[in-house]
Amino acid sequence: MTKTDIARRVYDNAWKLDPVVRSLLDTDFYKLLMLQMIWRLYPEVDATFSLINRTKTVLLTDEIDEQELREQLDYVRGLRFTKKEMIWLAGNTFYGRKQIFAPDFLAWLADFQLPDYELSRRHGQYELTFPGKWTHTTMWEIPALAIINELRSRTAMKDMGPFALDVLYARAKAKMWSKVEQLRTYPDLRISDFGTRRRHSFLWQRWCVEALKEGIGKSFSGTSNVLLAMDTDLEALGTNAHELPMVAAALARTDQDLREAPYKVLQDWNQLYGGNLLIVLPDAFGTAAFLRNAPGWVADWTGFRPDSAPPIEGGEKIIAWWQKMGRDPKEKLLIFSDGLDVETILQTYRHFRGRVRMSFGWGTNLTNDFAGCAPMEISGLNPISIVCKVSDANGRPAVKLSDNPRKATGEPSEVERYLKFFGTEDFAEQVVKV
């Protein structure tokens, strides 16, 4: 209305901070589901989460100011779930189920606060770790990643003028919309937003989610971002993550405990959740080993989320296993979520169409694809492969192997031990982009 809002301008100039994460609900839904399970079954376990930048060529200490990073992390530590958010968590229906969160868990959550962090520099990277009770450190994963990624974007755009920025976002929107146009030619596709952790920024993720909502309609199943799900009346989506078998394996005292760890956490899960939440994440220590040792009841679960094998190859192996177990894959669900973009989504969809139910969790290439959008070359806008993983549990080292050796995490000697134990038959090295 007014050409320049003087009060707003002065207020903005005095800003101490433009927070990246402004709500504890600005996280992935699966963190809350897992948190309830951890709180219920593993309240005394310590688990340290650590940031790992797998893109070694990007030196984060060059791109992100330490003071700014600390201010952002401190800001999130000050957050609490608001009254409105608590009411929504208690009252909303998730996966068709009311009151998925128990009253005693919600009462505990109402006072939840993120614990302290440890931050230092080493070889051009930040060593950012979150030690403490698993019930608290687990909640750092998503905000920590979102903060690192958005601070990188801000640095990359810091010197751009208004026109360059205008062109940047115009191109990014055009690019995103052309993806929407490709996707909507397949009305049976089911796609969801899994892009919180590696997003360009919160506002850009919101734009992408709203674009999908308008653009592909019923093909858009929902978002993993709980805040966006609440604010845009979308389904909040997500099930469980590698941290469950990783912690269970780290705590194992015997070979038998170690072998059973990936199935034990599924049984834990099944104490709390059912139906479409019964999704197996098979690749923590290699999918082949997982399937080879799996008890029969695993085939009764609703579906699998292959997360590190190439989607067609990984999907075929799971389908073959279902058939071997006497199950009809047509009644099963495969959730693909690793490094997807329109081409891989459509290729996978056409490959499996009619043979299995499918759903695609679209992440980094949805919420952080600015390749070719900047009016000049800006490498800081390219997403990096960054994760925040459990590094130890009760003082014992934690390991993830995955189906792709480049995605393995943990101390090298421990990774070796796990590889010998679980086998390497599934390993096919792929380039890790995101």
Add this chain to the structure above:
Amino acid sequence: MTKTDIARRVYDNAWKLDPVVRSLLDTDFYKLLMLQMIWRLYPEVDATFSLINRTKTVLLTDEIDEQELREQLDYVRGLRFTKKEMIWLAGNTFYGRKQIFAPDFLAWLADFQLPDYELSRRHGQYELTFPGKWTHTTMWEIPALAIINELRSRTAMKDMGPFALDVLYARAKAKMWSKVEQLRTYPDLRISDFGTRRRHSFLWQRWCVEALKEGIGKSFSGTSNVLLAMDTDLEALGTNAHELPMVAAALARTDQDLREAPYKVLQDWNQLYGGNLLIVLPDAFGTAAFLRNAPGWVADWTGFRPDSAPPIEGGEKIIAWWQKMGRDPKEKLLIFSDGLDVETILQTYRHFRGRVRMSFGWGTNLTNDFAGCAPMEISGLNPISIVCKVSDANGRPAVKLSDNPRKATGEPSEVERYLKFFGTEDFAEQVVKV
């Protein structure tokens, strides 16, 4: 970020409508409390609501375009309670009570839609009526008034340039803040926002509410606006209104029924609500008549809301009645809500301090006080005295007398009949400003 957001500009230019009321929660909380009672106890009663502009010198047909008015009313008819809003109504605590709204009522509310309206012109005014079931027409009162008042503001500001607008709002903010400064010298004051119906605009009401929240802190008890209560984590406040005794009186078939009508609806109310919701609104047919005929249990209620007598005079009469009934006024609550501004609030507060509990529902002079703010004389910014009242119930005429004959509504012959029946001993004509 960008100097001009081209996409936004083009989008804005293509706007068909800038809706005044964008949510069914953008209403007064008491409407929802009353609605639950009406739905439970009077589901088959028909009640017509009618717009009444008591400021005859303002010709609304000159100030508001009929087509625009229709578009705004039609827009509100298309609204539904959103999923988030329904969850909040079910999960929030109101007046310290959980689940104040019963599940069967909420299930009905989920499909609620405003019924059709009738709009014509007469003598320079709009005749805007809402015929239909009471369970539906009652919900028109607040959005209808908010729309009329905000469309008036828009017309008044239509030809103002950016600098004039900047000055206008700057002065209005300064004026509002000086009120805050006066109020906060009395930390025991309890003030709430009752200004939805006659607000300058939704955004301005929000600004005023946020200013009070920051400015007077604990002295700000909450807001009657349900949407603002939800979005700003404030208490939603309000109890009941004249429509309850008005409909009960209109439906009365005998003199005894008519005499008992104001008390019968209090008994109805008490079937659903208790505690701080037990507030008597005594003036529908004159406070003196109400007190004279009141059964003893009325003195057990938590408090009174004198709504049309001068506050000190009206309060004294109620205190005297409590004393006569053997009650200690110190344990009772008076809620003042008629035409308040800082002066009357402070004067009343100082007068009764220590003798009775008090609360002030601040309306038009909170959310629509632009007197002296425009850089030129703009009469369209002066608030008008406009209401939306029950005009008949099941085809029988409805009447309100109040303690101020200028606030009486209803057909003149019916008003006469009620005056003869209830008496006129309390009538002292006052100027009605808002």
